[in-house]
Amino acid sequence: MSKARAVVKPASQVWLDKARSLLLGKLIKSGGAGSVYLLPDAPTQVAKLYHPHLDREKNRRKIEAMLELSPELPDQLENGKRYIQIAWPQSTLQDAKGRFIGFAMPLLDMAHTAxxxxxxxxxxxxxxxxxxxxxxxxxxxxxxxxxxxxxxxxxxxxxxxxxxxxxxxxxxxxxxxxxxxxxxxxxxxxxxxxxxxxxxxxxxxxxxxxxxxxxxxxxxxxxxxxxxxxxxxxxxxxxxxxxxxxxxxxxxxxxxxxxxxxxxxxxxxxxxxxxxxxxxxxxxxxxxxxxxxxxxxxxxxxxxxxxxxxxxxxxxxxxxxxLAVCTVNPEHQHFTGFACAACARDQIIAQAAQQQTLAQAQSQARAPATPGRRRAAPPAPVSKPLPVVGTPVSGMGWVAVVVIIVLLLIGFSVWTSTPDKVAERTAEQTQAEEKASLEKLDWRDRKPVEFMPSDAREVLRNLSQALKNGDDSVLLRGMQWLYKAVPSRENGRSDRVREQLRESLIEGPGWLPGVRDGMADQMRDLLIEKPRDYLASAALGRIHLSLGEPVAARQYFEQSIWARPTDGVAWIGLAATALRAGDEAEAVNFAGLGFATAQRFAIYNALSNEPGEAPDNGVERTERRLERAGKILLLAMPRASGKRWEKVLADGRELAGRISAKPDLLATRAAVALPTLPPLVLTRPGMAELQGENALSISISEGGAMTAVVSDQPMDPRINKLLVDHLKKWPYISAIENGQIRSSSVEVLLRYRDGKMVFTLPPPLSGKEKTP
Structure with missing residues (x-):
């Protein structure tokens, strides 16, 4: 029985998230997947309706996944004009019976794009x-x-x-x-x-x-x-x-x-x-x-x-x-210190055209005066005679004939031997070949697990979301993972004093209008030479914030946190960027994370004691740095933001206290972050008849990445390859031991038959039970 297909035409009604009805307008375009219509009642949006013959259930799940995991690509506002960077789905669309038929997305200004x-x-x-x-x-x-x-x-x-x-x-x-x-x-x-x-x-x-x-x-x-x-x-x-x-x-x-x-x-x-x-x-x-x-x-x-x-x-x-403007053609630009590539290209093209014109003129000058003269036809190929049938066989030929006869006699004797013995030998040989072809799975990640800037950006986003949702486990795991990524520090009083002097210079108000352009160049040069220069990247974040460029500012503050997650100043910069972008809740979250981080790692700001000096644990100096950062960041924001910024900092300090008071994480094993483990379908030819069971040990890094897989028993190499690719898609959670994230492993049992492999896990630890 075929399913009913809902066909939606212009002037039909569609329902936005099953709550609001809209009238379809003019058809804009139609493609292989569906058609796009204007929405007169929602002029900033368009509707994409899938063709009825497509898999509607799969499309519904895909659109819902896109709505749940939207990329961070906010519209850009410049000179009162809005620029939509991506036509991402904004809501699902249903027909009158509540069936999924498509989605609504932003209307892009096609006339002003190319x-x-x-x-x-x-x-x-x-x-x-x-x-x-x-x-x-x-x-x-x-x-x-x-x-x-x-x-x-x-x-x-x-x-x-x-x-x-x-x-x-x-x-x-x-x-x-x-x-x-x-x-x-x-x-x-x-x-x-x-x-x-x-x-x-x-x-x-x-x-x-x-x-x-x-x-x-x-x-x-x-x-x-x-x-x-x-x-x-x-x-x-x-x-x-x-x-x-x-x-x-x-x-x-x-x-x-x-x-x-x-x-x-x-x-x-x-x-x-x-x-x-x-x-x-x-x-x-x-x-x-x-x-x-x-x-x-x-x-x-x-x-x-x-x-x-x-x-x-x-x-x-x-x-x-x-970049420099070309002195020959002002429309051209070239990299500073290099010649103009556009001019060089134009010159080569001009020379080639000139040579082609010259060659054509010379060719016409050499043309024969009596056109129509035909070339002589080439001589016909001489064919070799075929060998004559019945030619006598040479001495070597007789040897070949004798060998062939002997081989035929051997084959006949094997063919006439006992059928049971032949079948037995064939079965033994097949089993030996199958056993020799099996391989024990032992996959290990060749590249070391390195904490990348993209990892830091994802953790920061997860931390803010965890605070909004009240998810302490994600919050504490993310903070620990960031802190563990901090690079090793140089020891010694002289190096520390020099670094603190550099902090004072870079974190001062010297980046304000009038001198910031020169400073920006210096900071970029420093970052090119040393991407982990957390002071230079934070300075560039403040510069872009003062220029009204919150997206670029956020990227540099995030790079600073990646370079040194335990320094609280860049966190405060991230809070200022969130406030500038209009998200006060996220600003408070990042301010709270920054204050909590600074208090926990204040010792990094301490100096060695001289005889007769009071002990310095870094707390007082950390507070001075954060207070100065807050005041300077205020200068980078609109004047009307003063009261809001003060409230963000005050609420952030209160939040930091709550974060610091949270209890340690309970001991747990490393785990797979899925409610049920998805099966693996063995679709390749010859794999449906394979059957067996095995035990896997999956190594999980502190950051929750799969680093190795080892099996107890050998399996078909084709299964091993599919298995590794399948396991890479699983999300993992690192183990907790004594309140700290640790690298560990997950034990998984698998069984396969009838072209399908299923997985089971041991029961998780409960309460305060420790990992073995």
Missing amino acids: ELEQIMQERQARAAGLPTGLGAKLTLAANLAGVLEALHQQQHYVVDLKPVNLRFYRDSLYIAMLDCDGFSIQGRAERFPAEQFTADYLAPEFQRKGMQAGSESTQDRFALAVVIFQLLNFGIHPYSGRAANAQVATDLPGRIRDGCYAYGVQPNKSIAPNATSGHALMPPDVRAMFDRAFSNSPRAVRPSPLDWQQLLRPYAQKSGGQ
Whole structure:
């Protein structure tokens, strides 16, 4: 029996979250998944209705997952105009019977946006009325990386990332993302894969063996690098160029598969760069980043969107002084200290056109005076006679005949032997081969578990959410994980005194208007040399806050906390940024976390005692730093924020007391953070008949990451590979011992038969029982 299909037409009614009815307006566009309509009663939104023949239940779950895990990409406001960065679902839509039919999303201003591909080449950009300079392209690249980073924070991935799928606002250069329901979306316990990808932007490992689940982040990193390369290099694809031999593939997917990247610092012997490429006139750090992205080494880690954003943002900012206007053509820009790549490209193109014109003229001059003369036909090929049938066999031929006869006699004797013995030997041989082919699973993460800036950003978001929800377990675990990530400190009075003097200079009001531009350049230089300079990143956060750029300010404050989580000053900066963005509750949360952190680690601000001096435990000096930070941050906010900021700091101190008074976490084992463990379906050919059981030991780091998997018994290698990929998708919780998070392991029992593998866990510890 077929299910009833609800067909919604223009002028029909739809229900917003089953509560408010809306009338559908004009059809905007229709694609493979659904149709988009205007909503006259909600002019800032549009409705996307899925085609009736699609899997409506799966689409409903995917949209609900998107609503639950929205990326942090707030609308940007500039000069009274709102820029929507991403058309993310805002609510579900139902028909009159309450059935899910689609979703509502923001209405993007398509008239004031353009495809990213239009700005890559100068001639095409000029024809579309778009900026042609390098600065605009750097800004777009940095903005694109920022949007992608926000998506990755929620474990959502674009997958089909390419210029024609990306749009940007013509005046502000903000990215405008469309068709987000086609992304690979992570739900609470289910991933919804992307349906499409483009071969010219597919990573080398997937060119060879196809796109696999769990690898979407790797794919996005590769495609992002390709798009940025094209933006900065006149639309040239990083795997285009001149082949050195006939073995080089002629298509881009084939060249990606074979690693034919022609623009590295070290030349590629198999392929030469495009003659008009400007890669040689890029700064070393930019070229090094591209080399990382397109490296053939299996150990290479492609740059993340955050890596690209942090690299490109200083180049894109006018105050950075890292771009210069071309003296020959004012429309051109080039990297400071390098020649103009656009001028060099124009010159090469002009020379090539001139040579082509000259060659055509010479060809016409050499043309024969009597046209129509035919060439002589080539001589017909001489065919070799076939061997004559019945030719006598040579001596060597007789030897071959005798050998064949002997082999036939041996085969006949085996065939006529006892059938039972033959079957027995065959069974024994099959069992031996099957046993030899089994492998014991022993997977270990090759790269060490390192605390990355993206990890810090996710923990900070979780901490604020945990405070809102009153979830003490998540709060205390997150704070401990941050504190454990603090780098080792140098000991010694002289180093500490010098660091405190540097704190006083950088945290003073010298960043205010009039001198902040010069200071910003100094801080950026320090961060390029030492990304963990927590004072420099916090100073840049204050600078961007004073410029009215809360998004950039937040990123630098978060980088400062990543560099030194135990320093409370950057937490207070994060609170000021939240207040500037209008979220007073989050501001109080971060202020409370900052005060609690500063009080707990005040000893870091202590100085060694001199004879006759009173003991210094760092508390008094920590209080002075926090008080000074609060006053200086107030100068970076609008004048009307004074009373609100004072209230945020007062409420933050009260919250810090409550945080510090919370009891230690109860002892628990490491665990899988899922109500039920999802089964693994063995879909590959020949695996449905496999059956057995096994025990796994899964090692979990302090941060809750899977670092190793070991099995008791050997299994089919195909199962082992699928099993590791399956276990990587599970969320884990680290163990608690004596109130502290610890690395530990999870024991899992598995059974498989009839093409399905199921998992069970031992019962969790209760009360104050300690881990073994």
